[in-house]
Amino acid sequence: MTLLEVKSLNTYYGESHILRDVDLNVKSGEMVCLIGRNGVGKTTLLKSLIGLLKQKKGDIYLIGENINRKAPHQRARKGMAYVPQGREIIPYLSVEENLMLGMESLPGGLSKNKKIDPFIYDLFPILKDFLDRKGGDLSGGQQQQLAIARALLGKPQLLLLDEPTEGIQPNIVLDIENAINKIIRDTGIGVLLVEQHLHFVRQANRYYAMQRGGIVASGNTSELSQAVIDKFLSV
């Protein structure tokens, strides 16, 4: 089933044209990776998908429904979850409250869903020890785990991940990779991932390569050649 379909998306930052005719789709149960050097518009694309930036032209379909005019909170309630670059944990809320906010996008919102589903403690055991700490006091890696857990608690159909391993110590990178793989296997959600880590990129099913705001190459990651890697990954 096609979860996300993007047709000739164009986004501007003020006057400057960032995204040029982006076409892309994500099916359920697959991990799709977006690669490209810094400043080619990967983050802008994710922000346009969740609705933080308004597109000028083009259509976005989520599970067959056109969501062009929906606000971010409506898109979240329709099954899209977003883990931004830099985590964006709510700093002065406790870890528990941060996790509870993840359930705001469930039907009925926070008022009807108060119990944190323990499956996230299986994925990220460390969160259980920190429930009473302020979210802003966690380390970068812990915040990343919290951000992913928070997104998963909303039971999304589509998970948008923006550089989840950026600036994080290697053992936590592995934890995060395993957790995302497990979630895809268990629940069959789709994941759209922006990533620079070659090891993580290799685990995706398909890739899209971006250059100057447009998609210039795509295919299965198994066919990802050294030439493409050299061209689009900044490692």
Place this chain on the structure above:
Amino acid sequence: MELFVDILFNGISFGSVYLIAALGLAIVFGLMGVINLAHGELIMVGAYSTFVTQLLFKEPFLKPFFGSYIIVSIFVAFIFSATVGILLERLIIKRLYGNPLETLLGTWGVSLFLQQFVRSFSLSFGTSVIISIISGVSLKNIFPKSIKERFNEKYIRLSNWIIPIFIGILSNNFLATNIPRIRRPDSRLVDVTSPKWMRGPFEIYGESFPKTRLVIIAITVISVIAVLIFLNLTEWGIRIRAVTQNRSMSECLGISTKKVDTITFGIGSGLAGVAGVAVSLLGSVGPDVGQLYIVPCFMVVVLGGVGNILGTVLASFGIGILTDIFASGRLLTLFPNAPSFVFNTLNFFSTSSMAVVLIFSLIVIFLQFKPQGLFPQKGRTVE
């Protein structure tokens, strides 16, 4: 000992007026970052609605319950001020988020508008305008579904307008015929008579405290506790804190930030209304009663540390106690042998208005050294 209790009581009772007046602003300015210069006028709305409630309780059918009108008027004032505040947010402030200078000018305009509104229109008219707005908003939600489905949507929408207007006209007629005092526009000061149980002093251990002051302290304490419970223990509290700390991420998590803004602003404005009840108990109420309180409110919130409710509490009690110490000239009686220039200086500041001048100058100097206030935000996130 007696002196100490005296200072403490007077200081707390001064401070609690500041606190109740600033509590709403601590939410609107402290949490949302909106500079609302119309906050004083929301206090005025609360004070006037206390006055109207009180007159209503003098009518024959409510006369036996006159003693309890204060409690009723707290709710009335909260709802009325919240309604005006939500209207203000929806019509003006919503469009100005992120533009502090424009917000400042816009809300100042609203403050002038509200002052003039009270002068130019009768209280019965003002009250019925607010009543019709409240009924207009709530009607949509309380219409039974069976009626909604039976008629064309057009008629339902039309009746959503007609019925509130009708309710407004009826309530205007009712108030104007029954309470002649509020029939005509009147910009003179009005006075609220407190019920019998609130008059006179209250005695403990030979010390006597005016009961009005005790009631104000009680209202303040209950409001602060209610606000803390609301912000920290309810789901709306979590939403509000999330939105004030990271607006765009909260939106991405599925929180309707517009709704949260409206509710936050409504609660802050409602608290201004509760402050209006306290203000009306202290003295006469006029169209510019809010102007007295707006500057101290901002001072208290900034001194306490923006976004910190407990800081606001401590700051207002601190200001209250210091004001009392200087204004009553207690230092003069304590240190009668102080050098003459100190004595003269203290003597100069020992009137209530000069004490306020002194305290606020001290706050300004203090903020030069600690611009974040008494309790700045701490932790890894600040960096």
